[in-house]
Amino acid sequence: xxxxxxxxxxxxxxxxxxxxxxxxxxxxxxxxxxxxxxxxxxxxxxxxxxxxxxxxxxxxxxxxxxxxxxxxxxxxxxxxxxxxxxxxxxxxxxxxxxxxxxxxxxxxxxxxxxxxxxxxxxxxxxxxxxxxxxxxxxxxxxxxxxxxxxxxxxxxxxxxxxxxxxxxxxxxxxxxxxxxxxxxxxxxxxxxxxxxxxxxxxxxxxxxxxxxxxxxxxxxxxxxxxxxxxxxxxxxxxxxxxxxxxxxxxxxxxxxxxxxxxxxxxxxxxxxxxxxxxxxxxxxxxx
Amino acid sequence: xxxxxxxxxxxxxxxxxxxxxxxxxxxxxxxxxxxxxxxxxxxxxxxxxxxxxxxxxxxxxxxxxxxxxxxxxxxxxxxxxxxxxxxxxxxxxxxxxxxxxxxxxxxxxxxxxxxxxxxxxxxxxxxxxxxxxxxxxxxxxxxxxxxxxxxxxxxxxxxxxxxxxxx
Numbered sequence: 001x002x003x004x005x006x007x008x009x010x011x012x013x014x015x016x017x018x019x020x021x022x023x024x025x026x027x028x029x030x031x032x033x034x035x036x037x038x039x040x041x042x043x044x045x046x047x048x049x050x051x052x053x054x055x056x057x058x059x060x061x062x063x064x065x066x067x068x069x070x071x072x073x074x075x076x077x078x079x080x081x082x083x084x085x086x087x088x089x090x091x092x093x094x095x096x097x098x099x100x101x102x103x104x105x106x107x108x109x110x111x112x113x114x115x116x117x118x119x120x121x122x123x124x125x126x127x128x129x130x131x132x133x134x135x136x137x138x139x140x141x142x143x144x145x146x147x148x149x150x151x152x153x154x155x156x157x158x159x160x161x162x163x164x165x166x167x168x169x170x171x172x173x174x175x176x177x178x179x180x181x182x183x184x185x186x187x188x189x190x191x192x193x194x195x196x197x198x199x200x201x202x203x204x205x206x207x208x209x210x211x212x213x214x215x216x217x218x219x220x221x222x223x224x225x226x227x228x229x230x231x232x233x234x235x236x237x238x239x240x241x242x243x244x245x246x247x248x249x250x251x252x253x254x255x256x257x258x259x260x261x262x263x264x265x266x267x268x269x270x271x272x273x274x275x276x277x278x279x280x281x282x283x284x285x286x287x
Numbered sequence: 288x289x290x291x292x293x294x295x296x297x298x299x300x301x302x303x304x305x306x307x308x309x310x311x312x313x314x315x316x317x318x319x320x321x322x323x324x325x326x327x328x329x330x331x332x333x334x335x336x337x338x339x340x341x342x343x344x345x346x347x348x349x350x351x352x353x354x355x356x357x358x359x360x361x362x363x364x365x366x367x368x369x370x371x372x373x374x375x376x377x378x379x380x381x382x383x384x385x386x387x388x389x390x391x392x393x394x395x396x397x398x399x400x401x402x403x404x405x406x407x408x409x410x411x412x413x414x415x416x417x418x419x420x421x422x423x424x425x426x427x428x429x430x431x432x433x434x435x436x437x438x439x440x441x442x443x444x445x446x447x448x449x450x451x452x453x454x
């Protein structure tokens with residue numbers, strides 16, 4: 001198969017960065033949280049997480065042994081063509097990146113039922129792990145921008161995608177998100193978390209918005225609603241690794257899409273673990 | 288920080304309290320939901336005596352072992368938390384993982400004089416402190432097999448001991 005070599009190499013490098021590097025705003029968020037944390041054990045945990053991130057970045061090695069499932073968002077400018085070759089090249093770049101990181105060899109073997117039962121074991125090659133379906137959106141800048149986000153298993157276990165019905169009020173939705181977040185961060189074990197939230201008209205749309213919230217969200221600039229959710233979850237005193245303290249959640253990233261007239265909102269809430277969102281991006285010109 | 292060197296003695300465990308920060312060194316076993324029920328079956332059938340697995344005074348770290356490194360998985364998974372009692376009875380003194388466990392498990396740990404500790408999921412740092420690695424049993428499970436590592440100064444916090452828990 002013919003690949004676009006630049007896309008392959010850049011996606012490979014981007015995946016390795018996503019799995020091994022904290023973005024600058026996350027490092028600063030940790031430093032702020034450490035400075036204000038009153039629980040000495042939780043502060044020690046956050047210092048250790050930051051030290052781990054510095055070591056992983058230096059070594060270009062995994063932040064966490066659960067290196068995660070690759071999720072890709074492609075942004076295409078007005079004159080950019082996202083061809084089948086580009087999509088195949090992204091897939092090849094992901095495969096190469098997983099081998100290089102190295103990703104955990106966790107592609108499950110077998111047919112549909114065997115994979116569900118996990119009865120046939122796993123491939124030894126980390127590159128056999130398929131990425132999730134690619135998400136595409138348009139942008140005004142004339143580039144091909146590729147974001148790689150690695151989704152670990154813990155947040156997938158504790159996340160929620162469900163309808164919030166009744167009462168046409170924002171408060172109803174916020175309260176539900178906060179209730180889920182308190183329950184899930186308590187059980188997760190890998191806090192402090194970042195809450196990624198998508199609110200849309202279907203499970204598919206809500207999950208896609210949740211994914212976009214990770215890419216568009218920033219620790220430096222939070223809306224009033226995001227700040228309120230963060231503050232109210234932190235009041236639960238769950239803390240890093242559940243040890244107590246005032247940093248259960250570093251931030252909330254929320255993306256709201258179109259809503260149904262019927263009053264049902266589908267909310268997808270992922271309690272991203274202490275390393276997530278594990279994300280890196282690249283801009284390609286002239287592709 | 289208290290230092291713990293495996294194999295762990297009964298008195299060392301009695302001296303541990305919830306909230307203690309410890310550094311664990313020596314040989315530890317690694318396994319999680321795929322392999323721990325199989326280890327339990329070996330214990331229950333008595334076959335474990337004919338293997339190279341020595342649980343008396345041991346630590347079991349709830350992790351896969353792969354080229355990506357090691358890091359705790361959720362200890363509250365049914366197959367993992369469900370292994371605590373049989374493994375504690377067989378001599379495991381410290382179960383090492385992450386996340387909340389049930390109050391009945393906390394109570395059982397007291398009865399067996401075992402503890403549960405949580406470890407930060409710091410794979411890059413933990414990797415620097417692995418001195419040796421051995422596949423101990425069930426190689427067909429790949430990264431989910433039972434491994435034995437020799438580690439130095441693995442940091443942990445006691446999360447359940449003497450029928451007390453941080454959760």
